[in-house]
Amino acid sequence: MPIGSCDLWLMRSALGHGGIEVVRPRGVMRQRGMTIRTRATRLDVARLAGVSSAVVSYVVNNGPKPVAATTRHRVLEAIRALDYYPDEAARRLRGVGGSTIGYLVPDIRNPFFADMTAAFNRALRLRGYHLLLADLGDDDAQERSYLELFRTKRVDGVIAWQTASVNDLVDFLTSSAIPFVLVAARHPGASSIMIDEEAAANLAVGHLKALGHRRIAYVGPRDVTHHPQSRRPFVERALRQAGLPVNGEWFVDMAALDDAPTAARRLATAPGRPTAAIVHNDAFAIRIVSNLIELGSAVPGDLSIVGYDDLEASRYTRVPLTSIGYSKSDIGRLAIDLLLRRGEGATTREELTLPVALVVRASSARAG
Known part of the structure; x- marks a missing residue:
């Protein structure tokens, strides 16, 4: 796909009002990581969880056979501990262009998220990716629906801003074998971008x-x-x-x-x-x-x-x-870099902290 031909896809928070709509877009670091390990396999997960590799496959693919809740939890814990990503998800994310990245924001009406979405879209477009935007509209109850839609659409990765249910988000994306990165949120099972x-x-x-x-x-x-x-x-x-x-x-x-x-x-x-x-x-x-x-x-x-x-x-x-x-373009670029590294098999959990700067204008002055 030629660079610059990316569309910005928008998923409305009210799924009943149009579902998915195409919208045309207008128009240094501290790093903390954990010990690097060799790439985990499905068999590694199975051994750690004490189950068969087939059961791991059922959890990752949500079927075709049901898995007991306690067993499923054990497999998810093993997946998180080993930073396991199935090869198919990694192959899709390493693909050359034409891929789609899911992007979850709390409320696009907030000018900050409008600015950030434009920055992320520009950064993805330079890599030849589409942006599939899920706008919660300040309604966290919509999150599960959007995550399921990401899975249905077979997105190649997800970048998610802080939400009230980050644990559920991480569990869902991990079990769905979708590489992901968090922004302005921490979780022991995820790489993240943080503001200082x-x-x-x-x-x-x-x-x-x-x-x-x-x-x-x-x-x-x-x-x-x-x-x-x-x-x-x-x-x-x-x-x-x-x-x-x-x-x-x-x-x-x-x-x-x-x-x-x-x-x-x-x-x-x-x-x-x-x-x-x-x-x-x-x-x-x-x-x-x-x-x-x-x-x-x-x-x-x-x-x-x-x-x-x-x-x-x-x-x-x-x-x-x-x-x-702080640099909004840097947030977009770094989040995408982290996501691509996950797709390439990187198993280090990384946290990148974005530096900040004071911009002085007229609203602050000497105390009277």
Whole structure:
């Protein structure tokens, strides 16, 4: 397939509304790995699980014969322990062009995931791959349906962003013998790409502290259990390390864009009045700035704001947004490199950590 002829395929979150639709696209590292082993075989898995190689085949192919739940679990554990991928899946992923990579995102309406999808599509297109996009639409219940559709479509690999059910996702893809890579999520059975969240929080806190701010708030998901991608723990740690107060009343819950008016009001009226806030992402921060201005607060006069992700839109908002940025093209390229290595038989679990940088704009200024 000639480079550049790739289509972007989109699977709507409401499967009953059109199913699959073709949409035309517009328009350094730290590595941590485990011990490298020789490529595992189906017989290796069978020996470790204490079953026959035929039973391993039934689990991997989901048939034709049923396998007891306890036996299936034992086989899956052995597959994970040995990083086993059947040869057929590896051969498909090593194929020259014309292949399809499944791409699972939480919500394409989020500008961050829109930007990232474009970056991934460009990176895949350069390799001659199609992108099959599964948009959960912020409805994690759709995940299983999309994973089954990936299997039905015989995708050659999957790149998946953090979801609430990462364990189920890993189990399904492992048992289906589909090579995969996680982004912004960790699992002992998967290779992953991570943002350097600790460095990001230190950059944001350090920037605001250098501007004279001592009362720094955080706006983002409060419930770390249901929002494992929450940056709150990193911000709390960075504040403590900087010798700044960590005040629970300055940690404002915001789990969705619709929460912005309430979050902005709480921020503007918080006891002890913080002079700056670090916001979970740029999409939230843009909305927070707008709502603060509506409430009569000046940004950055009354409150300096720092976001995350350095969205394209952050440059052109009413108050251009200071943000923690990183290379979106690098995320796409590295995730694809990891995925291809899995397809070529690499058995090292790899975690790549993407560096971050502070992009200073008009939303942050010296404390008054």
